[in-house]
Amino acid sequence: MKKSLFAIAAVGAFAGAAQAQSSVTVYGILDVGFQGRTARMSGTEVPSAVKTNTTAFSGQGAESTSRLGFRGNEDLGGGTRAFFTAEFDLAPTDYNLSGNAQDGVFNRQTFVGLGQKGIGQAAIGTQYTPVHVAVARTDPGQANNMQGNLVYAVNSSTGATESTIPSYSVRYNNALTLQTDRISGFVLSAIYNNNNSNANNPATLQTVGNNQAYGLGLNFVWNKLNIDVATNQSRQQAISGSAVQTASGPSAAVRNSAVPNLLGNNVNWSQTYVGATYDFGIFTAYAQYISTNMTSNMLIIKHIFSATQAKLVFVAT
Numbered sequence: 001m002k003k004s005l006f007a008i009a010a011v012g013a014f015a016g017a018a019q020a021q022s023s024v025t026v027y028g029i030l031d032v033g034f035q036g037r038t039a040r041m042s043g044t045e046v047p048s049a050v051k052t053n054t055t056a057f058s059g060q061g062a063e064s065t066s067r068l069g070f071r072g073n074e075d076l077g078g079g080t081r082a083f084f085t086a087e088f089d090l091a092p093t094d095y096n097l098s099g100n101a102q103d104g105v106f107n108r109q110t111f112v113g114l115g116q117k118g119i120g121q122a123a124i125g126t127q128y129t130p131v132h133v134a135v136a137r138t139d140p141g142q143a144n145n146m147q148g149n150l151v152y153a154v155n156s157s158t159g160a161t162e163s164t165i166p167s168y169s170v171r172y173n174n175a176l177t178l179q180t181d182r183i184s185g186f187v188l189s190a191i192y193n194n195n196n197s198n199a200n201n202p203a204t205l206q207t208v209g210n211n212q213a214y215g216l217g218l219n220f221v222w223n224k225l226n227i228d229v230a231t232n233q234s235r236q237q238a239i240s241g242s243a244v245q246t247a248s249g250p251s252a253a254v255r256n257s258a259v260p261n262l263l264g265n266n267v268n269w270s271q272t273y274v275g276a277t278y279d280f281g282i283f284t285a286y287a288q289y290i291s292t293n294m295t296s297n298m299l300i301i302k303h304i305f306s307a308t309q310a311k312l313v314f315v316a317t
Contacts, residue, residue, distance in 0.1 A: 130217030138275030
């Protein structure tokens with residue numbers, strides 16, 4: 001009896017031959033071009049603002065982050081299927097293909113899972129959070145990298161040095177996701193991340209990081225109406241040597257990057273998103289609301305950051 005490539009992959013091995021019902025899709029985006037930008041900032045040595053003009057054939061990721069992905073699916077019979085996705089960031093104008101100085105590849109999402117028709121699916125790996133999935137469905141720009149989006153943080157390749165706010169976590173590593181099939185218009189999804197490192201001798205030099213996160217999402221579709229409600233909750237604890245590190249949120253560089261998604265140091269991070277779209281025929285309406293709150297899990301300086309934003313956009317179709 002033939003072994004199934006995807007069934008074996010689901011338990012961590014690769015062997016056997018793919019059956020006729022299997023399929024693998026190769027997909028990707030290359031976003032490159034000529035870029036010119038002007039930046040103004042306050043100067044410390046002269047009273048007037050400092051102006052910088054930059055032009056180069058390095059406008060990669062100005063609209064969408066370049067990527068290369070592989071998506072596989074196999075019907076195992078009886079309504080059961082196995083699937084995987086492996087997607088990596090690309091830097092087409094960098095001498096390192098992925099822009100990684102260690103010659104590695106940036107992991108956007110990589111997971112493997114099983115699904116059952118009429119019930120749902122489960123997957124393990126690096127995956128998008130429920131808030132990001134909801135934003136992608138209800139954002140008029142489809143979560144691209146163009147500047148000016150109040151909800152989705154822009155990418156540093158567009159010339160921005162600060163995002164509007166650290167709006168939400170895009171992906172969690174080491175994550176388990178569960179998602180139901182659509183029932184009466186509803187789809188419920190959940191994600192759980194647990195990546196802990198503990199030591200029993202805190203007096204020695206060591207680095208300990210405890211990361212826990214979870215998220216829930218609910219999507220409803222009725223005719224031309226789409227509604228999404230989602231939340232991400234995370235807690236991070238970092239110890240270096242024998243001392244707990246100072247509480248702080250993710251840096252601006254991390255927030256602007258399309259790939260890393262750090263949870264900050266010793267912080268609790270809560271993110272709530274509500275979005276909706278409706279196709280009126282001649283135009284589509286987009287409504288978005290996001291609230292983010294970051295607090296320290298240490299005894300001092302509890303509040304770090306909080307913000308709430310909302311927008312309503314009409315796009316002609």
